[in-house]
Structures are given as C-alpha cells and as structure tokens.
Amino acid sequence: MDRSVYAGVGKKEDTAGIAKRVAQISVSAIKQMPVLASKLEECISLGQGIPSFGTPSFIRKRIIAALENDDLIGKYSLQPGIPELKREIAGYLRRDRGIAVDPESELFVSCGAMEALAGVISTIVERDDEVLIPSPNYSxxxxxxxxxxxxxxxxxxxxxxxxxxxxxGFRKALTKKTKAILLCNPMNPTGAVFPEKDLKALAEMALDRNLFIISDEAYDFLLYDRLPHFSLASIPELKENLITCKSFSKMYCMTGWRVGYMVAAARIVDQVLKVHDAFAICAPTISQ
Known part of the structure; x- marks a missing residue:
C-alpha cells in the first residue's frame, strides 16, 4: 500500500532500482501537507509542531555578533559538538533535571533530535528486530x-x-525479536505526560529483558496542569540501556536551526557518532 499522501494528488513514485529500505518508507504526511498547502492561499496550519513566534532576540543578536566577529562560524565544529555547548548542556541537565552526564563522553550535539533518533535506531536496530512503540505516535x-x-x-x-x-500490552507484545522500546514523553501527538510509576515499570521490564529504551523528550518543558515530567535518565540503573534525545527546536523556537543532542552511556555514544559522522559530520556550527 502506498502510504504517501502524494498518491492522493496524482503523484506516483518510480522506485525502480531504489533500495527496498527506502522504497518502503514515505515522507511523513506532517511534512508533505505544508508542501501541498503552499500551493494554495490563506491556509492555516494546525498540524506541525512549529512555534508561532520567532527565535528569541538574544539568540539572534548572538548570531549577528558571531557572523561579524567569529571567523570559525562558517567552518565545521568538532564532530561531537562545540565543547562549550556540551558543557552547558551537561550543566543544564544536572541543575534543572537532576541528571549527571559527562559532557566529554556521554553526549553529543546532533542536527536536531530527529538526526539523533535516526542515528540511534540505525545503530542498534538490525534486520527484523522489533521495536515497541506506543500508538498513536510521531509518524x-x-x-x-x-x-x-x-x-x-x-x-x-x-x-x-x-x-x-x-x-x-507491552508485556504481551514482547517476543524473542524485541530489541527496543521507542517512547516520546511528553507524547506527540496526544500531549500525554506519562506518570513516573508507569515509566519505572517500563524501565524494569527493559532491564529484565535487556532491551534498549529510546526516549524522545523534545517536549519535556511543555507541561500544563502542574503535571511533572519524569525522565528515565534519572534512573541510574537504566544507564546502559537508555538513549535520550532532546532538542532546542521547540524550547528556543529553533526548528529551522537543526540542533539537538543525545545522551547515553559512553559506549553507545561512540557507536552513534559513527553514523553521525557518515551522514552529517557535525551539527551546524552557527546553530551551536
């Protein structure tokens, strides 16, 4: 079945000679609909997660200053990210989230959380491995x-x-082929914030079966009704089984700047960096 929304407007894909792993996937409808809508007038988007206001002025002013004074701004950064930014991220996680991270070995700066997630999945998932996903989920x-x-x-x-x-449901879905659980918390698209009790139960199950948990936490600051956000990264015993991906896109209105980061045990970071190097080299220096 063709899952592309383009099929509904007469565009057919020619996949002759294209690898099956690419031919079987689609650009998500969330990305395709704005392309279609751009051909019409006065369309209002209620779909994609893009802040309605601009990048804060303090960020833009810093970029202007860097463009005028920093000759390195247009060059590659170090592959894992600018060291100063990595230290700032680690400080934020320790201060605001109670999560201890070694900035040298346990995190790297990515081209948004999406690139980090793609890199993680490409690193740990092999052919026919099963990944459990709550449904509905981010496409x-x-x-x-x-x-x-x-x-x-x-x-x-x-x-x-x-x-x-x-x-x-998670327990019933487990098989010998289960490799990982992919979680978005707070949840996209439902907006649910998962209770600490449920997340700890999920962590216990992952440890019992030696599964990876990939935690997409791009929305961890968007909390309403006084609901607390519990990060699985605050469970020390889960460190070797957990990969956490975060983003600046929503928090700082930087969706187009493409900068995020991944946190995991050093041995996992080392492996994901291979994929990061092959596909991106480094996150945009100007965004970092």
Whole structure:
C-alpha cells in the first residue's frame, strides 16, 4: 500500500532500482501537507509542531555578533559538538533535571533530535528486530525503524485513562525479536505526560529483558496542569540501556536551526557518532 499522501494528488513514485529500505518508507504526511498547502492561499496550519513566534532576540543578536566577529562560524565544529555547548548542556541537565552526564563522553550535539533518533535506531536496530512503540505516535519514528529494516510493533495507549501506557500490552507484545522500546514523553501527538510509576515499570521490564529504551523528550518543558515530567535518565540503573534525545527546536523556537543532542552511556555514544559522522559530520556550527 502506498502510504504517501502524494498518491492522493496524482503523484506516483518510480522506485525502480531504489533500495527496498527506502522504497518502503514515505515522507511523513506532517511534512508533505505544508508542501501541498503552499500551493494554495490563506491556509492555516494546525498540524506541525512549529512555534508561532520567532527565535528569541538574544539568540539572534548572538548570531549577528558571531557572523561579524567569529571567523570559525562558517567552518565545521568538532564532530561531537562545540565543547562549550556540551558543557552547558551537561550543566543544564544536572541543575534543572537532576541528571549527571559527562559532557566529554556521554553526549553529543546532533542536527536536531530527529538526526539523533535516526542515528540511534540505525545503530542498534538490525534486520527484523522489533521495536515497541506506543500508538498513536510521531509518524517519523516509524519510518526511521523501517529504514533500519526493523519492524515497528504498536502498543495502543489507554485513551480512557488519559492516553496512559498499557503495561500489560507491552508485556504481551514482547517476543524473542524485541530489541527496543521507542517512547516520546511528553507524547506527540496526544500531549500525554506519562506518570513516573508507569515509566519505572517500563524501565524494569527493559532491564529484565535487556532491551534498549529510546526516549524522545523534545517536549519535556511543555507541561500544563502542574503535571511533572519524569525522565528515565534519572534512573541510574537504566544507564546502559537508555538513549535520550532532546532538542532546542521547540524550547528556543529553533526548528529551522537543526540542533539537538543525545545522551547515553559512553559506549553507545561512540557507536552513534559513527553514523553521525557518515551522514552529517557535525551539527551546524552557527546553530551551536
């Protein structure tokens, strides 16, 4: 079945000679719809997660100063990211999130959380590996798994309980091929913030089965109704099994700047950096 929205407007894909891992995936409808809408007048987007206001002035002023005075701004940064930024990220995680991270070995700066997620999945998922995903979920996560030749296995959220994780559903979905769990918290698209109790149960299950948990936390600051955000990275025992991806896109209105970061055990970071090097070299220096 052609999952591309383009099929509905008469555009057919010619995949002759194209690798199956690419031919089987689609640009997500979230990205395709703005392209279609750009051909019309007075369309209002209620879909994609783009802040409605601009990048803060203090960031833009710093960029202007760098463009005028920093001769290195147009060059590659170090592959894992600018050391000063990495130290600032580690300080923020320790100060505001209570998460201890070695900036030298346990994090790197990526081209947004999306590139970090794609790199992680390409690093740990092999052909026919199964990745458990709460459903509904962010569509691009599915394409990333398929591109790595893995199999997304959907575990429906419990809608009547505020889109909570279905722990029994996760347990039933486990097989010998299960390699990882991919989680978005707070959840895109439901907006649910998963309770600490449920997340700890998920962590216990992952440790028991030696599974990876990939945690997409791009929305961790968007909290309403006084709901607390619990990060799995605050569980020390989970360190060897957890990869956390975060982004500046939403927090600082920098969706087009393409800068985020990944946090994990040093041995995992070392491996994901191979993919990062092959596909991107480094995050944009000007954005860092």
């Amino acid at each position: 691009s996560h599915i394409e990333q798994i398929l591109f790595a030749e893995g199999k997304p296995v959907f575990v429906p959220l419990i809608e009547e309980e505020g889109w909570r994780l279905d722990m029994e």
